Amino acid sequence: MAGTLLSIGECMVELMQAEGGMLRKGYAGDTFNTAYYARLFLPSDWSVDYFTAVGTDTVSAEMLAFIESKNIGTAHICRNEDRIPGLYMIHLKDGERSFSYWRSASAAKLLADDPDRLRAAIETADLVFFSGITLAILSSNAVETLRSELRRARASGKRVVFDPNIRPRLWEHLAQMRAVLEAGARAANMVLPSFDDEATHFGDGTVSATIDRYRALGVEDIAVKDGANGVTVDLAGKERVHVPALPVPVVIDTTSAGDSFNGAFLARLAAGDSHADAAAFAVRVAAAVISRHGALIARDKLPATVL
Numbered sequence: 001m002a003g004t005l006l007s008i009g010e011c012m013v014e015l016m017q018a019e020g021g022m023l024r025k026g027y028a029g030d031t032f033n034t035a036y037y038a039r040l041f042l043p044s045d046w047s048v049d050y051f052t053a054v055g056t057d058t059v060s061a062e063m064l065a066f067i068e069s070k071n072i073g074t075a076h077i078c079r080n081e082d083r084i085p086g087l088y089m090i091h092l093k094d095g096e097r098s099f100s101y102w103r104s105a106s107a108a109k110l111l112a113d114d115p116d117r118l119r120a121a122i123e124t125a126d127l128v129f130f131s132g133i134t135l136a137i138l139s140s141n142a143v144e145t146l147r148s149e150l151r152r153a154r155a156s157g158k159r160v161v162f163d164p165n166i167r168p169r170l171w172e173h174l175a176q177m178r179a180v181l182e183a184g185a186r187a188a189n190m191v192l193p194s195f196d197d198e199a200t201h202f203g204d205g206t207v208s209a210t211i212d213r214y215r216a217l218g219v220e221d222i223a224v225k226d227g228a229n230g231v232t233v234d235l236a237g238k239e240r241v242h243v244p245a246l247p248v249p250v251v252i253d254t255t256s257a258g259d260s261f262n263g264a265f266l267a268r269l270a271a272g273d274s275h276a277d278a279a280a281f282a283v284r285v286a287a288a289v290i291s292r293h294g295a296l297i298a299r300d301k302l303p304a305t306v307l
């Protein structure tokens with residue numbers, strides 16, 4: 001059955017070291033990466049839209065053209081003439097990556113400032129995706145606007161999916177971070193957390209503890225990603241399945257492991273797969289993605305065994 005996925009968050013300009021001291025420009029961000037992988041694997045009668053705010057400058061126009069070149073719609077994206085997109089730089093030293101960010105005044109921070117626009121975009125969607133990074137960049141008023149629109153979407157029968165994607169550096173206070181992430185989860189009927197982050201910031205001792213915590217917040221379906229241990233999917237407390245990771249001989253770059261999992265998982269669920277089959281597929285996609293450099297791997301660079 002045809003449908004629309006709407007992913008809400010921040011896409012940034014990415015600068016990466018290239019040959020001879022040059023910098024290569026790209027565009028990435030967790031919710032955009034998830035939209036990218038969802039688009040790769042969704043049936044062709046599904047559309048994917050990205051929701052964010054950008055500026056009216058050249059780099060914003062280039063970003064929109066890039067998003068569209070990946071067959072992701074930009075019709076709902078707000079333009080703000082006083083802002084420009086956030087930017088980050090990837091440094092590579094002895095095979096280790098580190099990041100510098102310039103995003104504190106990015107246009108995306110204003111994405112939920114126009115509730116009518118947000119509502120209109122969400123109304124077109126069947127499946128809505130957002131993350132803890134989406135919440136982290138917004139003002140507290142904007143978080144409330146987004147949450148109330150998402151709760152409304154959930155109540156009207158849409159699938160609302162949240163990846164807590166915990167980034168403590170984006171939050172002023174850790175207690176506030178935990179409270180807002182929990183409030184975000186309450187607006188969702190599906191949550192896709194990463195166990196490492198949940199254990200560090202919520203003190204979960206086991207994957208089951210993470211599942212129980214989100215279930216207590218009213219989330220129905222929970223898939224806990226756990227790196228090389230794979231993923232555990234729990235459906236409304238009635239059915240639980242563990243899908244092992246696909247062993248990766250050499251991990252090249254773990255950027256987008258979780259995002260590619262999310263996109264592939266949601267795409268296969270939308271196509272009608274069972275949760276176990278969708279997770280098994282997504283685990284293969286994530287394994288292929290971390291076997292290559294970069295966040296957004298082209299479809300023809302993924303091994304045939306994945307597809």
Ligand code: ADP
Pocket residue numbers: 194195196224225226227228229230231244245246247248251254256257258259261282283284286287290
């Ligand atoms: P995140 O990137 O959000 O921290 P994880 O590290 O849990 O998420 O990874 C997401 C998924 O990617 C895992 O569920 C697993 O399927 C796959 N994955 C991650 N690391 C590895 C690894 N070392 N070997 C094989 N698969 C992995």
